[in-house]
Amino acid sequence: DIVMTQSPDSLAVSLGERATINCKSSQSLLYSSNYKNYLAWYQQKPGQPPKLLLNWASTRESGVPDRFSGSGSGTDFTLTISGLQAEDVALYYCQQYYSLPYTFGQGTKLEIK
Amino acid sequence: QVQLQESGPGLVKPSETLSLTCSVSGGSIRSYYWTWIRQSPGKRPEWIGHMYHSGITNYNPSLKSRVTMSIDTSKNQFSLQLRSLTPADTAVYYCAREDRGWFEFWGQGALVSVSS
Numbered sequence: 001d002i003v004m005t006q007s008p009d010s011l012a013v014s015l016g017e018r019a020t021i022n023c024k025s026s027q028s029l030l031y032s033s034n035y036k037n038y039l040a041w042y043q044q045k046p047g048q049p050p051k052l053l054l055n056w057a058s059t060r061e062s063g064v065p066d067r068f069s070g071s072g073s074g075t076d077f078t079l080t081i082s083g084l085q086a087e088d089v090a091l092y093y094c095q096q097y098y099s100l101p102y103t104f105g106q107g108t109k110l111e112i113k
Numbered sequence: 114q115v116q117l118q119e120s121g122p123g124l125v126k127p128s129e130t131l132s133l134t135c136s137v138s139g140g141s142i143r144s145y146y147w148t149w150i151r152q153s154p155g156k157r158p159e160w161i162g163h164m165y166h167s168g169i170t171n172y173n174p175s176l177k178s179r180v181t182m183s184i185d186t187s188k189n190q191f192s193l194q195l196r197s198l199t200p201a202d203t204a205v206y207y208c209a210r211e212d213r214g215w216f217e218f219w220g221q222g223a224l225v226s227v228s229s
């Protein structure tokens with residue numbers, strides 16, 4: 001199985017500032033035939049299912065604010081939230097879909113400082 | 114807008130079998146892979162497996178010996194059976210629609226507790 005490891009486990013950022021969450025995979029998620037990274041990012045609020053934010057490591061899902069952006073390739077990826085808003089307080093997960101079984105990171109808890 | 118809704122018992126005894134059904138509305142179940150994911154309290158989501166309407170299934174090897182998924186296209190529903198339950202199977206069970214590996218639409222989740 002591909003192991004997904006996120007850092008940090010928790011993060012406190014001031015309103016309006018930038019939050020950066022990292023995700024590392026135990027093997028490359030870059031598929032050589034199409035140069036796409038098979039990684040998704042989700043946001044989960046208490047009592048709710050995860051909400052898809054990004055796929056292909058950097059493609060925003062429809063309706064997701066443009067303050068959410070993704071970067072990285074291979075084994076190292078980053079989710080950046082620019083201009084943190086109060087409603088961004090949540091758990092964030094990365095997920096690989098390069099190979100079965102699909103696996104998730106352990107999550108990063110984002111709070112307001 | 115596609116909507117999914119899980120249904121099933123909230124409490125199951127150890128060694129028994131869990132049966133959950135996911136009802137899909139707003140779209141046909143004859144496209145996409147349909148997935149079960151669970152999340153134990155305070156833990157990361159765990160992919161259980163997925164199924165295509167043709168009957169193709171893939172299960173997580175960690176659960177494969179205890180899992181069966183099925184699909185009823187006439188009712189636009191798909192189901193999960195998990196056998197030989199232990200308290201470690203206590204979790205919120207989600208059904209979701211998979212699109213090329215990511216999960217765009219999710220049910221609200223069904224909390225299943227395994228306890229005598």
